[in-house]
Amino acid sequence: MQQPPNSSRRQFLGLAGGAAVLGAIPIVTVRHAEATPAMLASAIQNVTGGAVVRTGKVKLDIPPLVENGNTVPMTVSVAHPMAPEDHVRSIHVFNEKNPQPNIANFHLGPHNGRAQVSTRIRLADSQKIVAIAKLSDGSFWSASVDVVVTLAACTEEVI
Amino acid sequence: MASALINVPAKAKRGDIIEIKTLMSHIMETGYRHMASGEVVPRDIITSFTCRFNGAEIFRADLFPAIAANPFITFFTTATESGKFEFEWIGDQGFSETASASISVE
Amino acid sequence: MRFSGAIAVALLIAGTAFAAEIPQAERRSGYDFMKPDTRAMQDEDAANPGMLWVLDGEALWKRKLGAANKACADCHDDARTSMKGVAARYPAFDMALGRPVDLEQRINLCRTNHQQATPLPFEGRGLLALTAFVARQSQGTAIETGADPQLAPFIAKGRELYMQRQGQLNLGCTNCHDDNWDKRLAGSAITQAHPTGYPLYRLEWQSLGSLQRRLRACITGIRAQAYDYGAPELVELELYLMSRARGMPMEAPAVRP
Numbered sequence: 001m002q003q004p005p006n007s008s009r010r011q012f013l014g015l016a017g018g019a020a021v022l023g024a025i026p027i028v029t030v031r032h033a034e035a036t037p038a039m040l041a042s043a044i045q046n047v048t049g050g051a052v053v054r055t056g057k058v059k060l061d062i063p064p065l066v067e068n069g070n071t072v073p074m075t076v077s078v079a080h081p082m083a084p085e086d087h088v089r090s091i092h093v094f095n096e097k098n099p100q101p102n103i104a105n106f107h108l109g110p111h112n113g114r115a116q117v118s119t120r121i122r123l124a125d126s127q128k129i130v131a132i133a134k135l136s137d138g139s140f141w142s143a144s145v146d147v148v149v150t151l152a153a154c155t156e157e158v159i
Numbered sequence: 160m161a162s163a164l165i166n167v168p169a170k171a172k173r174g175d176i177i178e179i180k181t182l183m184s185h186i187m188e189t190g191y192r193h194m195a196s197g198e199v200v201p202r203d204i205i206t207s208f209t210c211r212f213n214g215a216e217i218f219r220a221d222l223f224p225a226i227a228a229n230p231f232i233t234f235f236t237t238a239t240e241s242g243k244f245e246f247e248w249i250g251d252q253g254f255s256e257t258a259s260a261s262i263s264v265e
Numbered sequence: 266m267r268f269s270g271a272i273a274v275a276l277l278i279a280g281t282a283f284a285a286e287i288p289q290a291e292r293r294s295g296y297d298f299m300k301p302d303t304r305a306m307q308d309e310d311a312a313n314p315g316m317l318w319v320l321d322g323e324a325l326w327k328r329k330l331g332a333a334n335k336a337c338a339d340c341h342d343d344a345r346t347s348m349k350g351v352a353a354r355y356p357a358f359d360m361a362l363g364r365p366v367d368l369e370q371r372i373n374l375c376r377t378n379h380q381q382a383t384p385l386p387f388e389g390r391g392l393l394a395l396t397a398f399v400a401r402q403s404q405g406t407a408i409e410t411g412a413d414p415q416l417a418p419f420i421a422k423g424r425e426l427y428m429q430r431q432g433q434l435n436l437g438c439t440n441c442h443d444d445n446w447d448k449r450l451a452g453s454a455i456t457q458a459h460p461t462g463y464p465l466y467r468l469e470w471q472s473l474g475s476l477q478r479r480l481r482a483c484i485t486g487i488r489a490q491a492y493d494y495g496a497p498e499l500v501e502l503e504l505y506l507m508s509r510a511r512g513m514p515m516e517a518p519a520v521r522p
Contacts, residue, residue, distance in 0.1 A: 063302050067522040068468035071227040073302045098225050099191045106234070107219040111212075113176035113237035117220070120227040122189070150452035152469050152522070154486030164320065166311035180309075184317045186471075228471035229314040 040094055040130070043101035047092045047132060048140050058091075058143035060131045069123045069149040077116035078133045078141070082108070088115035089134045097127035123149045165246065167260040171238035179210065179218075180233040183248050183256065189224035205250035208232055213242040222250075238264045286509050287443065287457055294461050294513060295521055298447070298454040303468070307520040315397060315466040315518025318390075318473045322398025325391060331382030337395075340379065348402035353515050356504040358415045365419050365504050368396050369475060370495065387494035393473050397464050400517035408461065408515060411508030423505025426498055432489025438502075453522065459510035460503065462519020473518060476503050 044053070061075040078088045087110045093103040106117045115133070123129075130144040166180040183205065190202025202224065210218040218234045230248075241263045248256045296304060310316050326344055329336045341347040356365040359374070366374065372395050373384035385392035411420050427438045441450070442458035449455065463476040470478075477499045481491040492498045 063300060067300050067303045070471050071306075071468040073306065095225060099189070100223065100225070102221075102223040103225040104223060105221040107221075108234075109217065111217050111237055111239070112235050114235040116235055118231070118233040119220075120231050122225050122227050152451075152453060154482070162317070164311055164316055166309075180311045182311060182314060182317065229317060231312060231314070 037096065040096050040101045043094055044092075044130065044132060047105075047134070051138070051140055053132060053140040053142045055142055057141040058131050058133050060093075060129060060143050060145045062129060062145050062147050064146070065148045065150075066123060068152065069125075071120045072123050072147070072149075073118065074121050074129070075116065075118040076106075076131045077114070080115060080133070080135065080141075082110050082112055082115060084110045085136070087112075087136050089136050091115065091117060092132045092134070093121075094130045094132070095121075095123065095127055096129075097125045098123065103129070123147060125149055162256050163246070163248075163258040165244075165258050165260050167244055167262055169261075170263050170265070173238060173240075173264055175238045176235050177238055177262075178233055178235050179244065180231070181208070181210075181246060181258075182229060182231050183208075184229055185248070185250070185254070187224065187226055187228040187230065191224065203251045203254075205230055205248050205254060207247075207249045209247045209249075210234070210236075211245045211247075212236065213240070214245075238262065240264050289512050292459060292510065292513055293457055294459055294516065295456040296462070296516065296519065298456045299520075299522065303520060303522060306466075307462075307516070313466065313518065313520060315464070315473050315520060318394045318397040318464070319401045319518060321390065321394035322396070322401075325395055326398060331376065331380035333379065333381040335380050337375070337380075344398065344402050348399045350403055350406050352400040352403040352517065353406040353408050354410050354412070356410065356500055356507065358413050364497065365416055365500055367477075367500050367503050368399060369477070370500070372396060372399070388475060388478055393464055393475065396475065397473060397518045400464060400515065403515040404517065406515050408507055408510050408513050410511065411504065416504065416508075419501050420505055420508050423501035423503070423508075426502050427505050432484070432487040434487040434489075436487045438483070458506060459513055460506050461510055461513050462516040462521070464517060465519040465521050468520070468522050476506070 057079050059077045059079065061077070062072060066072045074093070076091055076093060078091065080088050082088065088108050090108060091106045094101050095103055103121050104119065108115055126148045128144050128146050130142060132140055132142045134140055162184045164182040168177050171177050185205050186203060187205065188200055188203040190199065192200040194200060204224055204226070205222050208220040208222060208230070209216060217236050220232055222230065242261070244260045244262065246258045248254065296307065306312055306314075326337045329339070337344075352368055355371070356367040357371070358364070359366045359371075369387060369392055372392065376382045376384055385395070430437045430440070438458065441455050446455050446457045460476045463479075464473050466473050467479070477494055480499055480502055481494070484491040
């Protein structure tokens with residue numbers, strides 16, 4: 001069995017990935033509707049009503065380089081008491097480049113004990129994720145994370 | 160077909176903050192995919208998830224197409240008394256599923 | 266004469282050693298190649314989407330159906346006992362057919378022969394659920410597929426299919442999975458290709474799927490014509506891959522990127 005030198009094999013495998021993507025004829029295709037920073041800003045505006053949003057208190061836990069953009073584990077938490085007179089009312093998560101800017105809204109109350117929610121999200125491309133927490137006193141806090149998303153090596157035909 | 164996996168501790172002490180984990184079977188079709196013919200595959204997602212404890216709402220989530228298939232949602236709650244958690248998933252095409260779990264709190 | 270004989274033997278050993286299976290001590294599951302977040306998805310039953318199919322399978326196991334109005338449970342009782350270790354020795358030799366069958370085919374053979382029901386379609390929810398449920402009962406059991414001497418010619422055939430270069434990209438499975446595992450292909454880790462966790466939940470599919478689905482996807486990926494579901498070539502490949510993974514513990518339903 002002839003062994004091509006290492007560098008041309010790497011090139012070969014790289015081409016292989018590209019050829020697989022170009023040549024595949026999936027039955028279902030994704031046409032990327034483009035979200036814009038303006039859509040993200042206006043989605044945030046819908047929640048905050050234009051109020052000041054401070055950075056802090058919120059923590060977004062997402063792997064910086066995702067294993068697969070179809071299912072990305074995400075945990076969002078807010079370092080703030082959950083007392084009847086002072087608690088987190090809701091957490092809103094947004095994205096920058098998916099076809100639409102909203103990911104989820106979580107509605108909480110003092111009985112939750114801890115303002116922390118985990119879920120799994122879809123990311124269409126490398127982008128920024130923003131989480132905004134609304135407190136019972138009406139103030140808003142936020143955090144954002146940049147996530148790198150790579151395509152799978154070979155696209156597949158659907159089943 | 161069984162649709163949901165719920166993880167709630169069977170027992171807890173009063174005042175404990177416990178984590179509830181839920182996993183629901185659902186394709187979460189985004190509405191952004193197209194057939195080769197050009198037709199859009201219509202959106203089919205769960206739009207809302209609610210948890211009630213002894214009848215009172217303790218957690219609610221609004222979900223969008225960016226939530227991955229087979230939605231996994233976890234949250235926390237304080238154990239105050241024994242009782243029953245009721246979970247409800249509502250979505251497109253009249254999707255509606257419920258599940259429940261009990262807890263005994265001492 | 267003896268000298269050239271020794272050289273001939275040495276060359277022979279060198280030739281076969283290059284294409285030998287990964288030594289037992291170096292075998293690593295695809296689990297090892299994943300990031301901690303993905304591993305966490307598999308670790309907990311409550312977080313593992315594959316378990317949704319296992320639950321469905323458990324319900325199907327008890328359902329009476331077919332002209333015989335029988336459930337799997339009627340013959341096999343509690344799967345936790347009767348199915349323990351079964352998936353760890355599949356594909357297995359079927360006497361009547363005179364060739365190996367995989368777990369999906371075995372389930373369908375039971376459906377037609379004993380329940381007098383129509384076979385379930387490959388990659389349909391029902392067959393995946395039953396396969397996942399049965400495979401789950403072997404969790405932690407060491408794979409022992411291929412011990413039966415009757416399987417030898419089919420394992421050899423499977424190995425041939427695994428080694429042969431094919432498709433527009435002229436690649437054989439071995440080129441990546443024996444010679445280049447732990448390197449990356451366009452951002453994804455290349456694993457050793459041990460099917461310890463099938464059927465598994467693949468994030469790319471956002472669904473549970475069988476080993477045959479994965480093989481077909483890989484073969485399509487190297488731009489070769491994929492065999493149809495249930496084709497003898499796919500079963501032979503499954504058989505070879507499972508026997509190549511002997512000794513490794515089963516972990517179905519696994520989660521993979």
